[in-house]
């Protein structure tokens with residue numbers, strides 16, 4: 033029995049020691065309160081042990097595939113090292129991500145740079161890296177990008193990104209499969225790959241449909257995978273015999289494996305997704321691997337954002353609970369209307385100064401939780417029952433490990449939060465809290481260079 037068959041028979045029952053989801057209520061509340069007291073809030077907590085478990089489940093479901101971590105979901109050094117040790121490759125969307133992945137110890141053979149309208153500076157950098165790491169692969173979604181690589185003397189490994197014309201996605205802003213921005217149109221992809229093969233070593237074809245493959249969207253995922261299988265077969269063994277066959281190493285069908293944000297949403301049945309993927313892509317020659325690129329799935333439920341209640345304001349319409357984390361710390365609710373589970377870990381005081389009762393002993397009235405940013409959209413949730421928060425309560429915002437810190441900004445001149453990594457239970461500061469000085473560092477550098485008459489960095 034081949035590995036592929038063994039994988040297809042994987043059971044859908046999650047292993048007891050590696051459950052398929054970690055809910056916000058599964059975190060040790062006492063530990064989180066301790067971390068907030070020690071490192072202050074807002075604070076991201078990223079559990080590397082859970083990152084490892086997520087990697088293991090992915091490798092277990094796709095035993096014979098190349099599993100590549102889409103670095104943009106969380107680029108913290110400790111996370112990258114954990115993912116590297118677990119055996120995943122790195123899929124990078126920018127020069128900055130390639131730089132981080134190299135620093136975390138990924139060598140060229142495990143680096144995949146996916147260039148989307150790449151700025152010249154990014155191409156210069158990556159072509160430079162490829163000179164030292166010739167096993168690096170550049171995934172290209174436009175003929176212009178091929179020309180720009182050739183102009184820089186690049187003739188190495190290239191993968192052709194295809195717009196498969198079908199898209200998954202939990203929100204229109206994260207659906208990429210149908211958006212013309214991403215990839216060569218499907219019906220021109222074979223031609224583009226053959227043209228690329230004249231100048232580069234074409235090693236694969238790639239499509240990423242968008243984020244949020246969930247049980248209802250399995251059909252569009254299957255369709256995308258089937259189309260990519262067809263394309264690969266056409267390139268490997270052209271039917272009309274007029275084109276030269278390409279020696280592909282892999283068919284990459286992207287990421288987008290969904291995680292349940294809502295408390296009662298079922299976890300993704302990963303073995304079922306894996307089985308559907310293998311079935312839809314088949315048959316491929318034995319020398320051609322399937323590749324997948326999960327980002328969110330690796331890190332999302334390994335992270336929480338801790339934030340402290342500083343204001344409770346009853347109004348005729350609703351009670352607004354003001355906290356110290358906002359859209360600059362966690363953008364997803366404001367940007368995608370995303371739902372994040374929130375647990376009230378208590379610890380606050382009544383207005384008379386007495387300790388508040390434990391949150392579970394309070395009345396659960398629906399509240400809006402709002403951050404400190406001057407934007408109406410700066411809310412973490414609306415109309416949600418959270419055990420009647422009082423000033424000083426600690427809230428844990430769950431499933432915040434993916435696209436959380438990564439999308440943080442300094443808007444409203446707010447320093448980015450701190451992040452601690454938990455490794456086998458031990459906490460270390462992974463990213464220190466930014467200071468007010470960090471906010472003005474680039475400006476002060478520019479002023480200094482002007483005063484000194486030096487050029488500085490443009």
Ligand SMILES: *Cc1c(COP(=O)(O)O)cnc(C)c1O
Pocket residue numbers: 102104105123125146240242243244286287288289325326327328329
């Ligand atoms: C963002 C991205 C991914 C990962 O998406 P997730 O939803 O986090 O799994 C994979 N591949 C590419 C090309 C991406 O841009």
